[in-house]
Amino acid sequence: MRETHVNELVELLQLERLEDNLFRGQSRDIGTRFVFGGQVLGQALAAAQQTVDESREAHSLHAYFLRAGDIDAPIVYSVERARDGGSFSARRVVAIQHGQPILNGAISFQVPEKGVEHQSTMPEVPAPEDLEPMHRVPQKELARLPVKLQRWLGSDGPFEFRQVWPRDELHPAKRPPIQHIWFRLTSPIGDSPSLHRALLAYASDFHLIGTATLPHGVSYLTHNIQMASLDHALWFHRPFRVDDWLLYSFDSPTAQGARGLARGQIFSRDGRLVASTAQEGLIRLRGD
Structure with a gap:
């Protein structure tokens, strides 16, 4: 079953080419009310990668979420070839649904080269094998939630997550805005670096903004909260595989004005910082 979910996700990132710089992607209903933001990020990166020479690798992605995506409609990705220099290429990507942009993005690519190196040290945390898989919401409580949320919380997805400090999203306790979560794709895929980058873009949207809710005793399941991603930045540093365990280390330095900021560092099992x-x-907290 998990292999089926992985195959479906990989297929989701295989976009249909309509013109040289125009692509179409489908959406997958995973139980969220709108299109999952990580899906749009992954597909936008997948579209841009098809317009760049294979010798150039994506190293940074910056995107603004403009509108909620419609799960029942395809998404068209328009890529502008902003620049192709001697070492770097830049692409602008607009994701469009129903004639309106839902995401504006910019992605930069570079020919690999050597230079100075340093990195942050990976936090000392238990290995993923020493942690329990994320617990399912008890059936009695799951039955009280909307049908879409039941599907989101009650089924397996293409990624497996193991939290260093588990949290009950239905009854969240207040705690500092820091968390560490191991994750990986649940079955092996091929060796294509561009596919692994698109899949990491997809997964990078999980749990990130939720870190900003930790000090406040609320979560995305709190009845009177409205949460949505506004923008997203992703930097690729070193080679990685999403079908091997990666540690996602989060912190949130500030929340104010009905907005929260969260940061993440992604490490391979051997301690290499592979992405940020x-x-x-x-x-937004609403009245009861």
Whole structure:
């Protein structure tokens, strides 16, 4: 079953080419109300990668989420070839649904080269094998939630997550805005670096803005909260595989003005810093 989910996700990132710089992607209903932001990020990167020479690798992605995506409609990705220099290429990507942009993005590519190196040290945390898989919501409580949320929380997805400090999203306790989560694709895929980068873009949207809710005793399941990603940044540093365990280390330095900022560092099992992320999101508490 998990292999089926992985195959479906890989297929989701295989876009249909309509013109040289125009692509179409489908959406997958995973139980969220709107299209999952990570899906749009992954597909936008997949579209841009098809317009760049294979010798150039994506090293940074910056995107703004403009509108919620419609799960029942395809998404068209328009790529502008902004620049192709001697070492770097730049692409602008607009994701469009129903004639309106839902995401604006910019992606930069570079020919690999050697230079100075340093990195942050990976946090000392238990290995993924020493941690329990994320617990399912008890059936009694799951039955009280909307049908879409039941599907989101009650089924396996293409990624497996193991939290260093588990949290009950239905009854969240207040704690510092720091968390560490191991994750990996649940079955092996091929060796294509561009596919692994698109899949990491997809997964990088999980749990990120939720880090900003930790000190406040709320979560995306709190009945009177409205949460949405506003923007997303992703930097690729070193080679990696998403079908091997990666540690996602999060922190949130600030929340204010109904917005929260969260940052992430992604490490391979052997301690290499392979990617970094940042995201600002809407966190709006409404009256009962």
